[in-house]
Amino acid sequence: MASLIALAVFYLAAVFADFLSPYPYDNEERSHPNAPPTPLRFRRADGSARFLPFVYRTSYTFDENRGRVYVEDRSAEYPIRFFIPGEEHRILGLIPTRIHFFGVDAPARIYLLGADYLGRDRFSRILYGSRISLSIGLVGVSVSFVIGMLVGGIAGYFGGAVDNALMRVVEMVMLIPRFYLLLALRAALPEDISSVRMYFYIVFILSFLGWAGTARVVRGMVLSLREQDYVIAARALGRGHLWVIVRHILPNTLSYAIVSVTLAVPSGILGESALSLLGLGIQEPYASWGNMLAKAMNVAEIQFNPEVLWPGAFIFAVVMCFQFLGDGLRDAFDPMMEASGVKS
């Protein structure tokens, strides 16, 4: 249940990313490369306390090791302000506004989770990236699920040669290791495509990957549900095939459906991340958790900017949430659980 709430928070944050983030995803401040998280101050230079935190302006120099040393300019305080005007954006893509949930006045910058090599706010980019990373898994898996249900349903219901043919196709798709299939499909697509189209291609790729397993299981379920006594009973009552499928067969695959969608979403998210991590997915300046994490593929980078791992933490959290949710749903959906008492 907690995971459901957590996921709701993640998705809401994705929907309102432009409002919640202090900066747009491509807003650069090149004088702040790899800036560490901006320290939030509660105590003024003279020692008096403030209720709301404030920040100082920062600037950096290279030390003798070529490490960046950021220092604060204590001469002016920049309090964190809520509902602060900033760059224009549209809430829900509809309401144009300049108001951001929080921020500080220029020229100070607030980096809750630090900045990347171009001084772009990592927190803002994670929020924007969640739009891609979270939706891509959901959409991709939903599409693959529809395909899987369709193919599985057809195969299971009609049986015979149709079933045979479809299942051979399914097996062929399943035979190929998933990650290589992902790469192969990516390779089959044009190399130089814009990130927007890339998004749809990834959805396509992910759905192509996912449907086979679903189809197989759904087919199996349909095959056995078709023989269930209550299906026969409904037919004995005079119900048509379509009604039987819609009212009796599909709802009983639905629990599997929802659980498997839930459990497959993380693989969608991870698939996108893997592609973007390899530089084959969503491109900068667009943010996705995968392409942000690509910067963490460097040992030295991790040592000096551990904040590059934040997108990974988000991926981890979301994937965990989906797993827990899937497990929870599976338990909740299994009506036999309650019925099974103690057998003698």
Add this chain to the structure above:
Amino acid sequence: MKPQFNIIPVIVICLCALVSCRRTQPNAAPQKPPEASEAQNKSGVSEHPKAYVPVVGKRGGEWLNATISGPKSFNAVVSNETSTGSAIGPIFEGLTTADPDTLMPQPKLAESWHFAEDGSSCTFNLRAGVKWNDGMPFTADDVVFTYEKLYLNPEIPNSTGDILTIEDKRPKVVKVDELTVRFDLPWKYAPFVRAMSADILPLHKLGNLSAAEFQHHWGLDTPPSELVGTGPFKLVSYEPEQRLIYERNPHYWKKDAAGNQLPYLDRYITSIVKDLNVAYLKFKNKETDVYGLRPEDFQVLNPLQKQNDFTIYRLGPGTGCSFVFFNQNTNSNSETGKPFVQPHKLKWFRDARFRRAVAHALDRDTMINNVLYGLACPQYGPMTISEGFFFNPDVKKYDFDKRKSKALLAEMGFKDVDGDKVLEDEQGNKLQFTMLTNVENNVRVSLANIIAKDLKDLGMEINFQPMPFNPIVAKLDASYDWECVLLGLTGGPEPHFGSNIWTSRAYHHMWFPSQKMPSSDWEARIDELFTLGVQELDPEKRKVYYDEWQVISSEQLPLIYTVVQEMIVAVRNRFGNIHPTPHGGVTHNLEEIFVKE
């Protein structure tokens, strides 16, 4: 010896994406023309280390290094990529080599050489008493065999042969006596001795092979004992994807000042690792003795020098650098009849003002500070400062000034007509194009992101697309359907070896390859300069030609240079005679390196 291969090859790969460009400089032995060998160094290299005088060392010990790509073959002639070159580097030697500091040619297997008065031949006196590592004597027959039957054999395509071939004319190699070889030259060829650093291979091992057989000989399955060379080490074991182990060549000819036979080291071991992170960690964990630093490694390793007992050598700007270039190809696809570049875009790309506008929009400071930790220099022309003598510092420089860019674009007639923050040309075409770079190179992808963002601010709609290296090469070499690319090349001290890029007929004339006639005046002039340069034997006069070439290229900007990374290596302190140079790397004097107590 081929010093450049031993500059931890990982750096080379990192910088140099266009492996094919190596074809022109496979031996990579930087060298001045023979006549200039005694001339004073007029290069702009500022931080030249003190002259290197080896000390007498002691025998024993191992040298461990790491590479991210193992050899693809052991065949020195046919192979033309760096991983093979570095693997066979310790085994073979050429007639000449380059002085790691002065870049002048130095004797190796040839003790001395002299040109005929009219320059029509060059005679090499071979070193006496040299033996192959299986104990057989090295003679003029080996040299004649190597050049006549291998490098200069038209049936064996190889880059040394290409370099020595001008208009299908090849030198003739004549054995004068057991230790004397004469090359009869059909043309004047300034960098000839520099080209003589190609590996000499043993006649007694390879003599009975046909050309076709030879091309597939000495593959990775060759028993190590078959690889017979004159170099200081011999290969004793090759474990694919794991390591190469070399041992001292007991027959090596070179002796130290005290008369001890070299090399000092017993063994030389190269581990093949998965990626740079592993190479880095191996060095940090003291599993290897040498490491070529990425800029971001510096801040970790620099403070560790004392504690971990190694020294970091900052060798100054490297020899390779990245540049942006636009497709200026006016031809059409012969099958579909479609032009390679849309005509309105071609018009922009062929306009020098457009390229200058881009040059002014390159934020080199951000590239250097944000991506390369300040360990790089801005670069404006085709030669880098470390490439020595022929480097021309007085090329046209472009500061980061978007107003200048905007002015240039406005002059061309670009205007944002419809207010969507994207410029349109006079015909109303949106100023948009696709920029490619190879995805494997993280630094380059970051540079491209900076460039794309700045160009976007100018009002260009850039579709930046990193993609794997090979498809980009295919576009550049074959299909020509690209618009803008960010790539890099390694350089060298000899400008003529860049003729395969710069002359308009060249296959690798990337912005408009294989032209029948130069498509512009400035390209015609560069062709002319290269022809003059190669035939002029006086280095001072040659430099004039090549200076002009560098100026033209900086004005016309077929390649818009960005930044050049500093070359930084770290070596453990337990070794003596360590003397890294930008060109020679750390192991140019491998045979003299020894383990201190």
Add this chain to the structure above:
Amino acid sequence: MVMQLKQDKPPLIKVENLCKFFPVRRGFFGAPAGYVHAVDCVSFTVGRGETVGLVGESGCGKTTAGRTLLRLLEPTAGRVLFRPKEDADPVDITAAQGEELRRLRRNLQIVFQDPIGSLNPRMTVREIVGEGLAAHSIGSRSEREDRIVDVLKLVGLVPEHRFRYPHEFSGGQRQRIGIARALILDPQFIVCDEPVSALDVSIQAQIISLLESLQEELGLAYLFIAHDLAVVEHISNRIAVMYLGKIVEMGPAEEVCRVPLHPYSRTLLESVPVPDPRRKVKAASLTGGVPTPIDPPPGCRFAGRCPLCLEECGQMTPPLREVHPGHWSACVRAEETEKVRAIPAY
């Protein structure tokens, strides 16, 4: 006699030469390698208000016969004539199509063995029981609700149960829900497919009593499929014994159970352990197993295990013949079987 009464009137259901073969496939796309003769030329009748018991061991085809009869499986051959009213013309169930078949289904219902699998776990009792009304668009919402409550009361459930889901009920209650679902359309004929086999003795008795009282009250006819001979005898007017897709004996329940006219029926009856420790009966057990029903050879299917087997039994299939009035047997030595001894009651 009830039997004679029944014979006078035209039967409610008349099954004629009903066959159901299942193809056996080899490989992925191969042609059928043979056919399972699950139901092989079965004929019988069910009178109004009558219970016909169908017994046999697992795999004998009794369940398939029940389902084929209701057109829940498509018959391979044969006819099933249904006479909704005594004076009406019979309707061929096997030939009915579309809407006609749907209307017919109101009269023909089924109750299943498995009290868990026969109820859709996602539906409330109200939806399950009311589905028949919805399927045939009978009555208004409130009328349907009333009908559902009535039927639930009829089968011994309380109206409040209709808002619950099947898993909240015990096995016996679920079976009552299944019966309520069958009853909702007021059918004339119900196939009871092993309705008590999965139930405990005490619950089994409850359900049997319920079925009996419902029959009395509503004038239902049952085809009662079971393997427990005691149960079948108890509830049935007539019994048909099936072996490997064929009916081998058919007759009044008591006669079949006391004086079986087929060696198989006899063995079956003698195998039932007698719940009386004073009458230790050493069962005359059969040797060998049941042969495969795939493309059976000609001849009596029981021939291989029959203690009375003659040579001719292996050559031709003995026809079902009326040995005594209303008592049929498919054994050439039926008369001899009769003489062995009566099966004692216990």
Add this chain to the structure above:
Amino acid sequence: MSSEQATAEKTVEAQQDGIRPLLAVRDLRTHFFTERGVARAVDGVSFEVFPGETLGVVGESGCGKSVTALSILRLVTPPGRITGGTITLDGQELTALLESEMRRVRGRKAAMIFQEPQSSLNPVFSIGFQITEAIRLHQKVTRTEAEELAIEMLGRVAIPDPAKRIGEYPHQLSGGMKQRAMIAMALSCRPSLLIADEPTTALDVTIQAQILNLLQELREQLGMSVMLITHNLGIVAQIARRVMVMYAGKVVETASTESVFHKPLHPYTVGLFRSLPKLGRKSQKLAPIPGEVPNPLDAPPGCRFQPRCGLCVERCRAEEPKLRILGEGHSVACHVAQSDGAHFA
């Protein structure tokens, strides 16, 4: 020591005149600790099995008969746990044994066969291999000796052509043959006690007859004791010497088969007989027991059968009845039961 135990022991003495029981179970309690509460599946069960006899255990599903059997071999899995009582097999107290010691008891001293022969045999090994392994687990014999023994056992359970069948896999055998193979495996180490848990429920009636005949023959030949668990009263009548009737985790009646069938004293036992249709007694009306078996998580107070019992009195609701001896070897757990059956009148 509870009075119940004392009663049970008196029963034994009275009945067996000092013959030591092979298996003596005293006040066995096996509870299941589920999320929704504690299910007292077996709650204070005491009985004994004497050498060479067959004890029939009868009851409806949920009465605890299978759990009792599993408890004897200590095969109850979590959330189930034996929470009390003693199990003495051949003088050895089983509840105190280590798992490793218990393993030596299983198969050698007491073996078990189950209702579903197909799920009890491993489908990937030949039956011969499985029997041989079972033999070699407990006896120091070579593989060939074990194989000979296995063939002999298969012959004993009347599997035709055992030398050939030994190489066959479970799916090649019919249900009856599989159950024979299971019995062969269970008996391969000559256990002194065979626990048969609904051994014929999944089988057809003709096959059931074969298996029951076989079990009786083997019991006589090998002189072992059998604890036969079933819900089928006919089987008990034919096979068992004594019967124990269980209801909701308790023993409600135990006596010789003869007395139970002809003079049942517990209202539940009587209800069972009246629920049972009998061949050849078509006219006899069934008299089902009303209501349902109580939920093991929520047993009624007092006598557990009390809500369904027609003879229920106030005391039944308040006080749990103990087993009382109401005749020779006949004990009943009922407050109202009288030894002459007068309470049913």
